[in-house]
Amino acid sequence: MSLGLRGILNRHNALLSGTSACPGCPENMALRMLGMGLGKDVVLVVVAGCSSVIQGNAPYNAFNFPVVNVAFAAGPATASGLARAYKQKGKDVTVVVWAGDGGTADIGFASLSGAAERNENILYLCVDNEAYMNSGGQRSGSTPFGAITSTTPEGKKENKKNLPLLMIAHNIPYVATASVGYPHDYINKLKKAKQVQGFKYIHVLTPDPYGWLFDPSKTAEVAKLAVQSCYWPLFEYHNGKLEISPESLHCLDKRTRRPIRDFLSIQGRFKRMSEQDIKILEQYIDDMWKKLESML
Amino acid sequence: MMRKIISGNEAVALAVKLARVGLTGIYPITPQTTIIEVLAEMRAKGEINTEIVRVESEHSAMAATFGAALAGIRSFTATASQGLLYMHEMIWWVAGSRMPIVMVVGTRAVGAPWNIWNEHTDFTSERDSGWIMAFASNPQEALDLTLQGFRISEDERVFLPMMVGMDGFILSHTKTNVLIPNQEQIDEFLPPRRQPYVIDPEDPVGMGNIFPPEEYMKLRESIDNALKNSEDVIREIGKEYSRDINPLSDYSTLNVKYKLDDADYAVVLMGAWAGDAMEAIDSLREKGIKIGMLRIRYLRPWSESEIRNWLKDKKAVLVLDRSTSFGRGGPLYVEIRSTIGDLVPSIKGVVSGLGGVTVSKNDLLYLFNKFVEGFKEDVIWYYPREVGKIEFRTPRDIE
Numbered sequence: 282m283s284l285g286l287r288g289i290l291n292r293h294n295a296l297l298s299g300t301s302a303c304p305g306c307p308e309n310m311a312l313r314m315l316g317m318g319l320g321k322d323v324v325l326v327v328v329a330g331c332s333s334v335i336q337g338n339a340p341y342n343a344f345n346f347p348v349v350n351v352a353f354a355a356g357p358a359t360a361s362g363l364a365r366a367y368k369q370k371g372k373d374v375t376v377v378v379w380a381g382d383g384g385t386a387d388i389g390f391a392s393l394s395g396a397a398e399r400n401e402n403i404l405y406l407c408v409d410n411e412a413y414m415n416s417g418g419q420r421s422g423s424t425p426f427g428a429i430t431s432t433t434p435e436g437k438k439e440n441k442k443n444l445p446l447l448m449i450a451h452n453i454p455y456v457a458t459a460s461v462g463y464p465h466d467y468i469n470k471l472k473k474a475k476q477v478q479g480f481k482y483i484h485v486l487t488p489d490p491y492g493w494l495f496d497p498s499k500t501a502e503v504a505k506l507a508v509q510s511c512y513w514p515l516f517e518y519h520n521g522k523l524e525i526s527p528e529s530l531h532c533l534d535k536r537t538r539r540p541i542r543d544f545l546s547i548q549g550r551f552k553r554m555s556e557q558d559i560k561i562l563e564q565y566i567d568d569m570w571k572k573l574e575s576m577l
Numbered sequence: 578m579m580r581k582i583i584s585g586n587e588a589v590a591l592a593v594k595l596a597r598v599g600l601t602g603i604y605p606i607t608p609q610t611t612i613i614e615v616l617a618e619m620r621a622k623g624e625i626n627t628e629i630v631r632v633e634s635e636h637s638a639m640a641a642t643f644g645a646a647l648a649g650i651r652s653f654t655a656t657a658s659q660g661l662l663y664m665h666e667m668i669w670w671v672a673g674s675r676m677p678i679v680m681v682v683g684t685r686a687v688g689a690p691w692n693i694w695n696e697h698t699d700f701t702s703e704r705d706s707g708w709i710m711a712f713a714s715n716p717q718e719a720l721d722l723t724l725q726g727f728r729i730s731e732d733e734r735v736f737l738p739m740m741v742g743m744d745g746f747i748l749s750h751t752k753t754n755v756l757i758p759n760q761e762q763i764d765e766f767l768p769p770r771r772q773p774y775v776i777d778p779e780d781p782v783g784m785g786n787i788f789p790p791e792e793y794m795k796l797r798e799s800i801d802n803a804l805k806n807s808e809d810v811i812r813e814i815g816k817e818y819s820r821d822i823n824p825l826s827d828y829s830t831l832n833v834k835y836k837l838d839d840a841d842y843a844v845v846l847m848g849a850w851a852g853d854a855m856e857a858i859d860s861l862r863e864k865g866i867k868i869g870m871l872r873i874r875y876l877r878p879w880s881e882s883e884i885r886n887w888l889k890d891k892k893a894v895l896v897l898d899r900s901t902s903f904g905r906g907g908p909l910y911v912e913i914r915s916t917i918g919d920l921v922p923s924i925k926g927v928v929s930g931l932g933g934v935t936v937s938k939n940d941l942l943y944l945f946n947k948f949v950e951g952f953k954e955d956v957i958w959y960y961p962r963e964v965g966k967i968e969f970r971t972p973r974d975i976e
């Protein structure tokens with residue numbers, strides 16, 4: 282991590298050497314920052330996905346936290362049981378569900394929604410690489426309109442499911458979005474979430490070189506472009522109040538947004554998009570910002 | 578110790594209370610519902626400290642129960658039918674994690690079509706999941722086996738979860754006299770929880786990440802060994818339970834005999850209809866027919882030695898299944914054939930009582946008589962009443 286982060290770090294190394302992640306893996310980045318934000322006394326519940334593989338082969342484990350790997354749809358409920366048990370034992374443990382977009386938007390949504398409705402004292406992290414990357418890049422409910430995936434070779438025909446807004450609708454105390462391109466922002470949100478009692482949801486955009494088709498050296502750059510082009514909003518919702526994070530404030534005025542084409546053209550997955558398609562995606566982004574603005 | 582007239586579900590809830598369960602994941606499904614309702618009531622009245630997680634599905638009920646167990650507290654859940662099938666994935670996950678948990682299944686038919694009544698198919702369909710599987714034949718046994726379940730599953734020679742089956746409605750809702758142990762007895766009987774590992778930040782272990790093939794297979798073998806080892810553990814714990822807690826029942830064996838030792842003919846079955854079967858056997862005995870019964874109390878571990886020993890000199894064996902293994906008769910029939918096929922010249926099967934079909938003492942008397950006379954078919958589907966022709970619609974012709 283860059284020197285600039287030193288001051289805000291919790292010195293817990295979340296990743297040991299020997300992960301089996303691909304080069305340039307955004308989930309590795311997100312996990313390393315998780316350790317910086319939360320420190321020790323963390324238990325990770327990892328649902329099926331890249332992160333259940335990145336750890337490496339048992340009996341070794343490259344995650345420097347206790348990890349429970351569970352079936353796809355079981356993360357939030359397993360974490361509920363763990364969190365309640367620690368409370369009963371009088372232990373201060375931050376229980377984190379670490380799930381991809383498939384586990385969150387699709388198969389695990391009922392379990393996520395249930396745990397949020399019960400306001401369980403857990404932190405849910407969605408690492409969103411916008412497809413089922415671990416099984417070869419199939420579309421998920423979180424894949425954006427127009428993106429080529431291995432099950433939408435012609436480009437996806439539906440818009441991305443807006444999970445952060447759905448979680449706000451659950452009336453939980455804390456919802457935030459983040460991007461691995463902006464570590465300060467993400468780590469600060471993690472630190473804040475750690476102090477909040479009840480259900481916390483943080484959705485991190487994790488651009489994946491292999492599914493998004495860009496050079497693995499560019500992960501952070503793509504993650505920044507997503508924010509700069511206002512495709513991915515950074516905000517925080519705390520105690521019923523929405524606040525746009527500084528990195529995204531320029532998006533409130535359409536004129537100061539960076540063109541979406543800058544974000545689209547740096548990756549291969551949008552190459553089948555027509556002019557008409559780009560307009561549809563732009564409309565989605567406009568609508569999202571209008572919605573966010575109306576909530577301010 | 579005291580006696581009370583209660584239902585099977587109430588008996589189970591009392592067992593959960595006596596075991597000082599730390600957490601239970603609950604989701605309603607008939608006919609298990611009143612177990613969790615009674616527990617919620619107890620919690621509201623402050624009679625128990627059990628944490629109750631009211632989850633949004635059975636899949637999550639098992640997951641929440643699993644989570645609490647991982648963190649080191651005693652946990653319990655209950656379900657039935659579609660609910661059991663819905664948690665199937667987590668049932669395997671828990672067994673593969675070698676995590677002690679106790680679950681009660683109020684057995685019920687599985688759809689389609691909908692049917693809320695009793696059948697054992699939900700229960701038997703989990704027989705290869707790596708759980709210890711006991712089956713009660715009355716509310717007393719439901720209570721006793723649930724209590725023993727915590728001790729057995731938390732024994733270091735076992736470390737496997739355990740489920741206790743109980744006939745839906747027939748046992749879950751019928752009130753009978755039940756002997757209820759007192760708290761001191763159970764505190765003595767159940768030592769503090771033991772488990773193979775605890776998920777805790779003080780000891781950062783990883784659970785469930787990728788296992789290389791040989792290691793994975795070794796783990797499967799360890800489950801196989803643990804299940805086999807549990808046979809002795811169950812006898813040992815059962816003996817202690819009968820001695821110290823319920824002297825009226827004998828838990829020193831896995832399965833149960835009734836007038837079997839001198840019998841020429843044996844009936845094998847599992848669950849609540851054992852009561853009617855014993856009455857039918859008494860009637861036949863009065864007529865001089867030497868018939869007896871072997872009641873399966875543990876579907877897993879399957880005590881090959883007990884079953885072979887008890888049935889080896891019989892002329893013929895009849896297996897009653899309240900569940901199906903389509904195309905193969907019933908699961909018990911298949912198991913019994915593979916256990917004593919080389920010892921007993923004639924093994925017949927009857928599938929009946931599915932979806933709540935009532936099988937009375939007289940029906941069993943009729944069946945046992947027919948069996949002693951010797952029926953030709955290997956397995957028959959028995960309907961106690963005349964059933965008219967049922968029309969299933971065929972696909973319409975396409976013009």
Ligand code: SF4
Pocket residue numbers: 301302303304305306307308309331335410414415489490491492
């Ligand atoms: S596919 Fe993507 S998310 Fe998965 S390990 Fe590789 S880079 Fe990381």
